[in-house]
Amino acid sequence: MKKRLFLLATAALAPGVGLLAINEVTYRAEREREVHRMAQQASRQAASEIERLIEGMDGLLIAVAANAAVSAADPQACGMALAAVAASVPSIRVIFLMSAEGRVVCDSAGSSAGQDMSDRSYWKEALTADRSVVGEYTQSRITETAVLPIARAIRDNQGAPRGVLATGIRLDWLGERLRERGVTPSGALTVADRNGVILARHPAPERFVGTRIPDGFQHLVRAARPGTLDLVSQDGEARIVGYQPVGLPVPGIYVSAGLARSEAFAAIDRSSLIGAIIVGLGAILTFAAAWFVGNAFVRRPIMRINDVLAAWRRGESQRRTGMRTAHGELESVGHAVDELLDELALREEAAARAGEQRDLLTRELGHRVKNLLTVLQAIARQTFGPYVDAERSRIFSERVVALSSALDVMLSDEQREGSVAEVVATTLRPHVDRMSRIQTSGPLVRLSGKVALALSMIVHELSTNALKYGALRDGNGVVKIEWTLDANGRFSFLWRECDGPPVIPPDRHGFGSRLIKRALPAECNPQVDVDYLPSGVVLRLSFDVGERAAPPQSASAAAG
Structure with a gap:
């Protein structure tokens, strides 16, 4: 019975647990979709920020190229003009002008005139492009720091290139600027060039800037369209990452932004934990109540009834449960058992009296039958004595005696x-x-x-x-x-x-x-x-x- 109560309690808890599980699955699936949207949005915002920075650098180069000293390529006047511009722009350290042959004409640092830059890819691309070009991760020869080069060709009236004006966004400044734009403490942001070399990284920029994105994720750099995915970042954190491939929307730049699953699902995890605790406490209280009810109101009355029935079988005919119908259903059963035992006791008493009377009548009948057999034996002996063979008379008498003896056996036991x-x-x-x-x-x-x-x-x-x-x-x-x-x-x-x-x-x-x-x-x-x-x-x-x-x-x- 107690097991059945536990099963009943389990059945009562099942709908609540099922509803909690359904809500858990539904909320998590909805949160999963929401976090994927947030990661995609974060990557778009970071890409937009970099796009504005590059557009700003492009405008800066256009403005500098219009300066008379720069346009005249006068080394001394050009260097002073470039130094004035570089001092007012914190995202860069140097601006320099290169000739069509790739040699430095002047720079804002005033120390690199004549240096050969013809091996730089951004110089080559700028000579043929009609817009500013974004280069690759570069270790600057002028400042000896890591920069993201941006270059623009200066052309004459016929459109022929007369030189290339270039600068480089400081990567330390770029990383700090992007972090200030809302990267969460447990989130991640990665900016890489077209070759997958990391330009900015949060967290641990000192560990990852200048390294290449692992080969397992290089396909994201050149993907056909933006997207999201679940992954474990290089720092070991499980994240949902949104990514913007190279050229979408920033030419030459790959951007990804990730949200840590632990942070994104923290509220749901807390809610799930609280729900589980509540359900667990409810289950404990329910099973405790089932145990108490089963023990106090089911098991004890049943055991009491069983004890009385066992005592009755042992011959303790006076034992009763003492239960009353007003106390509950099982007590009604106990009361019915008491009434049944009372009825059986009355019937046994009546049967005993009837048995005594039957035994008295049986003994009287046996006595009369034996007397009848004795009379029958005497009549036979007197009637056939002179005329019947003595042996046959003896056999007949012995048969009557045997019948009388068998009658004694039957009447000697109470059960006949x-x-x-x-x-x-x-x-x-x-x-x-x-x-x-x-x-x-x-x-x-x-x-x-x-x-x-x-x-x-x-x-x-x-x-x-x-x-x-x-x-x-x-x-x-x-x-x-x-x-x-x-x-x-x-x-x-x-x-x-x-x-x-x-x-x-x-x-x-x-x-x-x-x-x-x-x-x-x-x-x-x-x-x-x-x-x-x-x-x-x-x-x-x-x-x-x-x-x-x-x-x-x-x-x-x-x-x-």
Whole structure:
């Protein structure tokens, strides 16, 4: 019952737990989509910021190129003009002008005139481009710092390049500027050139700037369109990252922005933890209540009823539960049990009184029947005495005595039954002088009154025949009587005569033979086999008793 209460409590909790699980899955899926949108938006914002910076650098180069000193390529005047511009722009450290042959004409630092820059890719691209070009990660030869070069060609009236004006955005300044634009502490931002070399990185810029994006993510740098994905960043943090490939929207620049899953899902994780704690506490309280209710209001009343029933089986007929119907359903059952036990007690008392009266009547009937048999025996002796053979008269008297003895056996027990040993011993009582040659053995088996009477008549006929013709005729023969009872309630009885005079099979069957084969009632399914062996008569008798033998208690004896 307690287990069923626990199952009922589990069934009651299941909808709440299921609803919590559904909400958890729904909220997480929705948050997943939202975080992907936020990561994409963050990458677009960072790319837009870099695009504005590059546009600003492009405007700066256009304005500087329009300066007369720069346009005239006068080294001294050009250097002073460029120094004035560089001092007012914190994102750069140097601006320099290169000739069409790739040599430095002047610079804002005033120290690099004549230096060859023709190996720089941005110089080559700027000569052929009609706009500003963005270079690659570069270690500046002038300032010896890492920069992102931006260059623009200066052309004459016919459009031929007269030189290239270049500058470089400081990468330390670029990283700081991007972080100031809203990168979360656990978020990530990566800016790389067209070759995948990192220009700015948060977090740990000192570790990653100047290194190449791992090959497993290089395909994102040259992807056909922006997108998002889940990944574990190089710093070991699981993030949802939005990325903008090179040229979309900034030429030559790759941008990615990531949001840490731990931070993005912190609110949902807290809510899930609180929900789980609440459900857990609810489950504990529910199961505790089920245990208490099951123990106090179910188990105890049931055990109380069981104890009373067990005591009643042990014979403690006065035990009662004492329950009342007003206290609950199980108490109503206990009250009904009490009423049933009261009714059974009354019936047992009435049955006992009826049994006493029946026993009194039975004993009186037995007494009168025995008196009747005695009168019958006397009448027969007086009526047939002078005219009937004395031997036949004696046999008739012994049969009446056997019938009276069997009646004694039946009436000696309260249940009007007789044990096989008692029936055999009582029936053979007239042969007391020969009892030393009669051996009996078998378990204690009780027979109903009708069956005991029939067996008594059969044993009497067998003993009479043994006395007249068989083993008991002289002083050497022995009679062995054995019986058994199998597990199916089939009783087997064996009468065997030994060491007597030779047996001659009868040429006809008289009353005794018919009595032996027909004495038992048909409902017992009797089977009788008689063998007239030269060494002695053997009778095998079996019939259904319907009950087992009593505990192993041998009734065997060599009477005498």
